[in-house]
Amino acid sequence: MTLLLCASVRVPVYGAFDQSQDARIELSLVHQILRGEIMIISGRLSTVVGDYPIPLAKIRLQYYRSGDVDFTREVVMISSNPGGLFEDRFNSTTLLRVGTWFVNASFPSQYGYVSTSTVENFTIVVQPAISLHISSHRTSLGQTVSVDGLLFACIPCLQDDITVVFIRPDNTSINVSIRVYARGGPYPAGYYQSNFSPDTPGLWHIRAVWKGNEVTLPAYSQIEELDVEVPGAVPDQLIIYSVVAAVLSACAFTVAALLWRRREHRPAIIPS
Numbered sequence: 001m002t003l004l005l006c007a008s009v010r011v012p013v014y015g016a017f018d019q020s021q022d023a024r025i026e027l028s029l030v031h032q033i034l035r036g037e038i039m040i041i042s043g044r045l046s047t048v049v050g051d052y053p054i055p056l057a058k059i060r061l062q063y064y065r066s067g068d069v070d071f072t073r074e075v076v077m078i079s080s081n082p083g084g085l086f087e088d089r090f091n092s093t094t095l096l097r098v099g100t101w102f103v104n105a106s107f108p109s110q111y112g113y114v115s116t117s118t119v120e121n122f123t124i125v126v127q128p129a130i131s132l133h134i135s136s137h138r139t140s141l142g143q144t145v146s147v148d149g150l151l152f153a154c155i156p157c158l159q160d161d162i163t164v165v166f167i168r169p170d171n172t173s174i175n176v177s178i179r180v181y182a183r184g185g186p187y188p189a190g191y192y193q194s195n196f197s198p199d200t201p202g203l204w205h206i207r208a209v210w211k212g213n214e215v216t217l218p219a220y221s222q223i224e225e226l227d228v229e230v231p232g233a234v235p236d237q238l239i240i241y242s243v244v245a246a247v248l249s250a251c252a253f254t255v256a257a258l259l260w261r262r263r264e265h266r267p268a269i270i271p272s
Contacts, residue, residue, distance in 0.1 A: 019112075020109075020111075020112055020113055020114050021047045021048070021049065021112065021113055021114065022047065022048040022049065022113075022114050022116070023045060023046070023047060023048065023054060023107055023113045023114055023115070023116045024045075024046060024047075024048050024116055024118070025043055025044070025045055025059070025105045025106075025107055025116055025117065025118045026043055026044045026046070026118075027041060027042070027043045027103070027105055027118060027120045028041075028042045028043065029041045029042070029103070029120060029122055030122065031120075031121065031122045031123065032122065032123050032125060033092050033122060033123075033124055033125070034092070034124075034125060034126065034127055034217075035092055035093060035098055035124050035125065035126050036091065036092060036093055037091075037092055038089060038090070038091055038092070039089070039090055039091070039092045039122070040087065040088070040089050041061065041087065041088040041089075041103055041105075042085070042086070042087040042088075043059070043085070043086050043087070043105055044079075044083070044084055044085050044086075045057055045059060045079045045084045045086070045107055046084055047113070053079075053082060053083050053084030053085075054079060054084045054107075054113060055079055055080060055081035055082050055083065055084050056078055056079060056081050057078065057079045057084070057107060057110065057113070058076060058077075058078060058107070058108065058110075059076070059077050059078070059079055059086050059105060059106070059107055060074065060075070060076050060105070060106045060107075060108075061073075061074065061075045061076075061077070061088055061103055061104070061105050062074050062103070062104045062106075063095060063101055063102070063103050063104075064101065064102045064103075064104070065095070065097060065099060065100070065101050065102075066099060066100040066101065066102065066121075071104075072095055072096065073090070073094060073095060075088050092124050095124060097124070098123075098124045098125060098126055098155055098215040099123065099124060099214070099215050100121055100122075100123050100214070101121065101122055101123070101124065102119055102120070102121050103119070103120055103121075103122070104117060104118075104119045105117060105118050105119075105120075123214070123215065124215070125215050125216060125217055126153055126154075126155055126215065126216055126217070127153070127216075127217045127219070128151060128152055128153045128154040128157070128210060128216055128217070128219045129151075129152045129153065129219055130149060130150070130151045130152070130162065130208050130209075130210050130219040130220065130221045131149040131150050131152075131208075131221055131222075132147065132149045132164070132206065132207065132208040132221035132222060132224055133147070133148055133149055133224075134146070134147050134206060134224050134226060135147075136226075137224070137225060137226055137227060138226070138227045138229070139198070139226065139227075139228055139229070140228070140229050140230070140231045141198065141199075141200075141201050141228055141229065141230055141231060142197065142231065143197065144195050144196065144197045145195070145196055145197075145198075145226060146193065146194075146195050146196075147164055147193070147194055147195075147196060147206065147208075148191070148192060148193035148194075149191075149192060149208055149221060150183070150189040150190065150191055150192075151180055151189060151190035151191075151192070151210055151219070152189045154189075154190055154210065154216050154219075155215055155216055156213075157180060157190050157210070157213070157216060158180060158181065158182050158188070158190055159179065159180070159181070160179070160180060160190070160213075161177045161178060161179055161180070162177070162178055162180055162190070162192055162208055162209065162210050163175050163176065163177055163178075163208070163209045163210075163211070164176045164178060164192075164194065164196075164206065164207070164208050164209075165206070165207050165208075165209060166196060166198070166204060166205075166206055167204060167205040167206070167207075168198075168200050168202070168204060169200060169201075169202030169203055169204065170200075176194060176196065178192040178193070178194045179192065180192045192208075198226065198228045200228065201228045201229060201230045202227075202228060203225060203226070203227055203228075204225065204226040204227075204228060205223050205224070205225060205226075206223065206224045206225075206226060207220060207221055207222075207223045207224070208220070208221035209221070
């Protein structure tokens, strides 16, 4: 009697009968980040049909700067079990340069799943600072004041313009564009300077503004005040001082008169 033993063996079949499933990668990230902050790229590997997670699979992340051919950073990780999740954390200074970057997340084909990849972009930016100085905080109508300042950590902004906003007492404003020039080194700041003649008396407010660009966020200076007076007019403070002095003089005169009257009506003391 002959016994036939049969073993069930699973053999992968390719071509028209391939049962491999399509996979997909989903990425989550912020699309704008300040240079020096922590960048977090998180993602999930799953099947297209049914959205089932694919755990313990190799994921490769490659980072390219816009315009570059070769990648600057490469990370290989394994998706979590059972969620199919992965995450990459790093300081944005690791990528060395500001601007637009691309991250390519790829999953190589392996038994049961088809290879896939996806690309997302993000921009590394810098936050500049801008200063403002005015030559005087008090002037007369028709006189000129000088404004100047520096724009720091702006990439690239030399030979560009900042805007100085002069706000009148009635809240209308005058915008003046001023070209910045390099000053200092080895990382020069942008220096600007201009003159301005206010056309209305009263309290003005002045602020410098940098609009920003694709790699530099907007920047705003502190607000400076400018008190503009009419030539020949008596300053408000002098008027106040005069009124206070007059009131004090009147009070002193009144007190003196009362004391005098009390002295005049004081009964005489007759010696015994």
